[in-house]
Amino acid sequence: MKIIVKSITAHAKWAWKTTTNDICGICRLDFEACCPDCLYPGQTCQIVEGACGHIFHVHCIDKWLNSENSQNLCPMDRLAWKKLQ
Amino acid sequence: MLKVWKMKKQQASDEKTKPRNSAAKIRIQKDISELDLPSSISITFPNEEDLLKFEVVIKPDEGYYKNGSFHFRFSISENYPHDPPKVQCTQTIYHPNIDLEGKVCLNILREDWKPVLNLNSVLIGLQFLFLEPNPDDPLNKEAASELRSNLQSFKRKVTRSMGGEYMDNVYYTKVTV
Numbered sequence: 001m002k003i004i005v006k007s008i009t010a011h012a013k014w015a016w017k018t019t020t021n022d023i024c025g026i027c028r029l030d031f032e033a034c035c036p037d038c039l040y041p042g043q044t045c046q047i048v049e050g051a052c053g054h055i056f057h058v059h060c061i062d063k064w065l066n067s068e069n070s071q072n073l074c075p076m077d078r079l080a081w082k083k084l085q
Numbered sequence: 086m087l088k089v090w091k092m093k094k095q096q097a098s099d100e101k102t103k104p105r106n107s108a109a110k111i112r113i114q115k116d117i118s119e120l121d122l123p124s125s126i127s128i129t130f131p132n133e134e135d136l137l138k139f140e141v142v143i144k145p146d147e148g149y150y151k152n153g154s155f156h157f158r159f160s161i162s163e164n165y166p167h168d169p170p171k172v173q174c175t176q177t178i179y180h181p182n183i184d185l186e187g188k189v190c191l192n193i194l195r196e197d198w199k200p201v202l203n204l205n206s207v208l209i210g211l212q213f214l215f216l217e218p219n220p221d222d223p224l225n226k227e228a229a230s231e232l233r234s235n236l237q238s239f240k241r242k243v244t245r246s247m248g249g250e251y252m253d254n255v256y257y258t259k260v261t262v
Contacts, residue, residue: 036108060200067167
């Protein structure tokens with residue numbers, strides 16, 4: 001039997017490598033979705049994990065850390081925010 | 086390379102045409118859909134198109150302010166959840182943490198606000214003010230010192246003010262139903 005493949009449609013699913021919950025506590029959108037200020041998810045809207053284990057969109061946590069109120073604390077547990085490398 | 090440029094152009098034009106809900110609107114919509122309130126708290130939208138402005142009524146079922154019906158106006162800024170909701174009491178009430186103009190002193194609405202808090206936590210916190218008024222963080226100093234020094238007199242004043250009458254040249258709104 002001879003098969004001719006006329007066309008194939010490839011699908012891919014991607015996800016950030018995270019261990020904990022799946023939404024950003026600040027915007028409450030999925031990590032795999034983009035933050036509300038972005039149009040496209042992925043490389044342009046990455047996520048970041050703190051030493052405390054909490055994960056946010058980079059844009060969300062940066063906006064918080066740049067505000068006066070934040071005092072550079074994680075919004076979840078009020079421990080000093082330190083980016084996990 | 087040419088294709089990349091084409092895609093970039095397409096992206097840019099998409100950006101212009103795509104109708105965008107603001108971040109604040111997206112977030113408050115989530116907050117509203119996740120509300121889990123006790124029967125003592127109700128929320129209404131005077132304009133259903135505008136989710137950023139709404140009214141809240143708290144009817145404490147215990148404590149000094151039992152049987153009262155307290156009205157608040159909420160306004161969510163475009164910078165929500167990075168800025169806390171703005172809350173104003175629309176009545177003149179006798180309360181250590183709410184002044185006669187309706188300004189509210191609640192830690193999570195000011196210095197302790199964090200963007201991971203949501204509308205539900207604010208409403209529960211606001212209700213808590215009526216169950217446990219806090220004399221150590223006063224906006225109405227007279228009411229706070231009364232609460233601290235003479236509980237019986239404080240209770241009487243709360244009850245009188247809630248009925249709607251003049252007390253020390255201030256007319257308090259009738260809040261009992």
